[in-house]
Amino acid sequence: MPIVNRYVDISTVDKEAKKDYIDRHSPFIHCATSAKGGEKFQVTVRMGKDYAHPDDPDHFIKSIQLYNATTLLGEANFTSGMMGGAGAKGNAEVTFNIVPATGKLTLTAMSYCTKHGLWECDPVTINVA
Amino acid sequence: MPIVNRYVDISTVDKEAKKDYIDRHSPFIHCATSAKGGEKFQVTVRMGKDYAHPDDPDHFIKSIQLYNATTLLGEANFTSGMMGGAGAKGNAEVTFNIVPATGKLTLTAMSYCTKHGLWECDPVTINVA
Amino acid sequence: MPIVNRYVDISTVDKEAKKDYIDRHSPFIHCATSAKGGEKFQVTVRMGKDYAHPDDPDHFIKSIQLYNATTLLGEANFTSGMMGGAGAKGNAEVTFNIVPATGKLTLTAMSYCTKHGLWECDPVTINVA
């Protein structure tokens, strides 16, 4: 099955290689803590916080999806070379704009690495006034 | 989080509406039981076995992904209207061709419904001689 | 600009290398010559007729899109390795099913090679009775 890996707080992880592995494969959501209904709300999803991922033709971050609860909002597909190409490392990133209705957004991101599969971050809840 | 729903054998489900719900949202893999290394191997993924899914602009099957273990092989994106459009029901379907290396394929499909999210089928194992 | 290359009848092309180049990058539509409204109609799009395309990590057929006139019907995304991987050649292929309304389908396919860009085939007209 396509196991979806979940982010684990790397401060709880001992081995440096594992911290790196988890961090560079995890999407992180960056956005304001509240939104206004009917107004543009910017959401950036960026891979990794403290570590960067290779950008080789056979090993790169291929996509980031942004969900509101279980509903797909947007998806970005990347190509190898965008982060500097073979030998380089980088933090794939995309910024979406959404115009939410009042209520609540429960944002989650899911990313795909061509070698290490699907990764999902913890949901971020945003109140939309 | 984008909950990935898993197929449940509907013969174990009592309510007709739930049988329908699970079946029409689940991708099913159709392929030969064995493959030859270096030769073309056809894999069809079809949504539903006994039930069909609406094809409305705001409610349709948007994509099917085919994985080998955790590695994405191919993805099909559909548009509403392909299955007859508003008011119609159908079984979205795609056929991929892959040329596997000898060993084993562990095929899984994941689909996305614009209203009911991600669904994953049980893996199908294929020996590649 | 993303120049969209158009298929050229390779029997009118002299140089063998150019025949190969055009053929292996062109999507070809394979389907019945007529369809019935409201019934499933199978459309296969296959890359190349007489030549095959590399399947290297940095050089492969990444996608095939199927259009009815200017409307996208479906899209398949492939990954390198599906056609045998580095050193191998193949003819990427996908089969879609559509349920057309009565009238006419004007099918066109557009494909993308990671090194040689977008390619479009001549439209195929199907009467839907």
Place this chain on the structure above:
Amino acid sequence: MPIVNRYVDISTVDKEAKKDYIDRHSPFIHCATSAKGGEKFQVTVRMGKDYAHPDDPDHFIKSIQLYNATTLLGEANFTSGMMGGAGAKGNAEVTFNIVPATGKLTLTAMSYCTKHGLWECDPVTINVA
């Protein structure tokens, strides 16, 4: 064939409805006028300059692709509802980050409207020092 529409300077267009039609379907590239090799370079692609596009389930901006000459860099897929949903209008937008090599970028964007097909903007040339 999937006609790819090209942007036309709307100051040369007389009819208001046609200005609106062209503008709201055209992707515009927003980025710095020069880049540094090996460093992150931000590229925003936004639909429309003076007009906004509907966000209805059967009529919305579905995707934006960013090309460097004929090479796809990144692609964003949107879903209807992201810009406020049925009855609302908006300017779909995505921001990519790329790390170019020294030389030149020839950026073009191509977008797809579910009713009015593919649209391509004029290329933007960026020197990468």
